[in-house]
Amino acid sequence: MTHRLHSSGLLLPADFAEPAPDLREIASTRDGRDITRGYVTPMAQLAPQDTILQARGGGDWAIYQQVKSDPQVGATLQQRRLAVTKTEWEVTPGGTRRIDQRAAELLKQTLDRIRWDAVTAAMHWGVFYGWAVAECLWSREGERVVLDAVRVRDRTRFVFDGAGRLRLKTLANAEGEILPERKFWTFATGADHDDEPYGLGLAHWLYWPVLFKRANIKFWLIAAEKFGSPTALGVFPPGATATEQQKLLTTLQAIQTDAGVILPEGMTIDLLETKRTGGADYAALCDYMDAAIAKLTLGQVMTSEAVGGQYKAEVQDGVKDDLVKSDADLLCDSFNRGPVRWLVDFNYPGAAYPKVWRRVDDDNDIPPDALNAYAMGVERLARLMPIPARHIYEITKIPEPSGEEALLTPPTAPTQAGGLQSGSLDADPPAFAESDGEGAQALIDAEGERDPGWGQVMDELLAPLFSALAEGQAPEQILARMDEWYPAMDDGALVDLLTRAIAAAEASGRLEVGGRA
Numbered sequence: 001m002t003h004r005l006h007s008s009g010l011l012l013p014a015d016f017a018e019p020a021p022d023l024r025e026i027a028s029t030r031d032g033r034d035i036t037r038g039y040v041t042p043m044a045q046l047a048p049q050d051t052i053l054q055a056r057g058g059g060d061w062a063i064y065q066q067v068k069s070d071p072q073v074g075a076t077l078q079q080r081r082l083a084v085t086k087t088e089w090e091v092t093p094g095g096t097r098r099i100d101q102r103a104a105e106l107l108k109q110t111l112d113r114i115r116w117d118a119v120t121a122a123m124h125w126g127v128f129y130g131w132a133v134a135e136c137l138w139s140r141e142g143e144r145v146v147l148d149a150v151r152v153r154d155r156t157r158f159v160f161d162g163a164g165r166l167r168l169k170t171l172a173n174a175e176g177e178i179l180p181e182r183k184f185w186t187f188a189t190g191a192d193h194d195d196e197p198y199g200l201g202l203a204h205w206l207y208w209p210v211l212f213k214r215a216n217i218k219f220w221l222i223a224a225e226k227f228g229s230p231t232a233l234g235v236f237p238p239g240a241t242a243t244e245q246q247k248l249l250t251t252l253q254a255i256q257t258d259a260g261v262i263l264p265e266g267m268t269i270d271l272l273e274t275k276r277t278g279g280a281d282y283a284a285l286c287d288y289m290d291a292a293i294a295k296l297t298l299g300q301v302m303t304s305e306a307v308g309g310q311y312k313a314e315v316q317d318g319v320k321d322d323l324v325k326s327d328a329d330l331l332c333d334s335f336n337r338g339p340v341r342w343l344v345d346f347n348y349p350g351a352a353y354p355k356v357w358r359r360v361d362d363d364n365d366i367p368p369d370a371l372n373a374y375a376m377g378v379e380r381l382a383r384l385m386p387i388p389a390r391h392i393y394e395i396t397k398i399p400e401p402s403g404e405e406a407l408l409t410p411p412t413a414p415t416q417a418g419g420l421q422s423g424s425l426d427a428d429p430p431a432f433a434e435s436d437g438e439g440a441q442a443l444i445d446a447e448g449e450r451d452p453g454w455g456q457v458m459d460e461l462l463a464p465l466f467s468a469l470a471e472g473q474a475p476e477q478i479l480a481r482m483d484e485w486y487p488a489m490d491d492g493a494l495v496d497l498l499t500r501a502i503a504a505a506e507a508s509g510r511l512e513v514g515g516r517a
Contacts, residue, residue: 040162076297094352104354122152130199213289220282
């Protein structure tokens with residue numbers, strides 16, 4: 001039996017059959033094998049599978065325009081959209097080669113030119129409808145092909161065909177014109193499978209809450225008109241003629257607007273007051289539908305209503321951040337796989353594709369207490385090992401200074417515990433008060449040498465903090481665990497040592513001043 005050497009280094013029989021992957025697409029929707037659609041010719045229009053769009057709107061996207069006009073829908077969608085566009089975006093090169101860096105720089109210039117935030121805001125409506133379409137306007141600038149603008153178009157003008165191609169419907173061609181490659185950028189989201197090019201937007205789920213809310217308001221207004229003011233009842237005698245009855249009816253109608261009315265003798269008017277007050281039911285139903293709309297759009301309710309206190313609103317806002325990050329990532333990923341690749345292929349063939357992302361997780365509002373705790377730990381940790389300054393900038397999210405930028409300096413500590421006397425602002429500091437605090441530190445160190453328990457107390461006190469810093473925990477995490485660490489520690493010995501050291505330093509300073517007086 002003959003053998004052959006496999007690429008893995010194993011010696012295999014010559015007739016050994018290696019497993020090979022099947023490179024075909026089997027469950028394609030372009031060959032009539034999709035049982036949910038039936039056979040669709042490549043030239044025929046592909047209808048959306050949104051059941052509400054088809055059953056309630058007859059395939060017309062205008063039905064979702066009515067949903068969008070609801071005030072609660074508009075407000076919550078705006079809140080979600082602005083939460084995405086308010087974040088800063090950044091471009092990361094696809095590689096380290098010079099051509100990769102140049103491609104990334106071209107992308108940065110392009111995003112500034114096309115007003116990327118405005119494009120993102122317009123394309124974000126794809127989250128509501130399920131899909132969005134934008135046209136890329138290319139032009140030449142010397143030897144380069146540049147993207148002058150990205151125009152977001154009305155999705156109702158477009159349709160996909162049986163071959164998955166985007167078509168433009170016109171008056172001359174109702175089936176739609178086939179569009180050129182690398183010209184139109186499409187974004188789809190929300191569908192639970194990849195066989196739906198139109199996606200499935202929030203409008204699909206918002207339709208019923210908005211419909212119920214509008215019907216409820218309609219009946220609420222009718223009830224308000226019916227029960228909001230008393231009903232006038234006119235009583236006429238049995239022998240009243242038709243003319244007299246008509247005069248009585250006219251008088252009843254005049255009661256709504258006139259300050260006074262006159263009646264023929266023998267006729268009376270009574271006001272019927274309603275005894276039913278059902279307005280609370282209508283209001284409760286409206287509130288329930290508004291809450292459902294907010295939960296569908298934002299993932300929760302509190303950020304739209306801001307009820308329950310500031311703390312609860314902030315907690316719920318963190319839930320919404322998941323949706324914001326998802327929207328930003330999906331939009332950026334779609335743009336990276338479309339126009340970004342086209343732009344690089346036109347200008348820098350072979351370059352690694354750069355990417356644009358939004359810094360949704362960037363949070364500069366670190367609590368001061370967390371920064372203080374982190375600074376204390378880093379100062380002690382720096383005595384044990386070298387710490388790159390870059391690490392400190394990343395954790396604290398403080399930008400690294402550049403050029404001749406003005407820098408903040410720590411304030412000078414007061415030279416005396418008792419404070420400065422009047423007129424001593426320009427006076428020289430006392431000789432015993434060293435500006436760097438070396439005298440007091442020497443006394444504290446000396447006290448520590450006399451008491452060998454000093455180092456042990458400090459090591460036990462700061463051990464959890466050093467461990468957290470070594471694990472790379474953020475300042476917020478460290479601050480959150482302070483209550484867990486320090487209540488369990490015996491700080492009596494530490495307080496006693498610090499008290500003796502400070503007392504010794506104060507006594508030494510007074511003796512020195514008295515000797516020089």
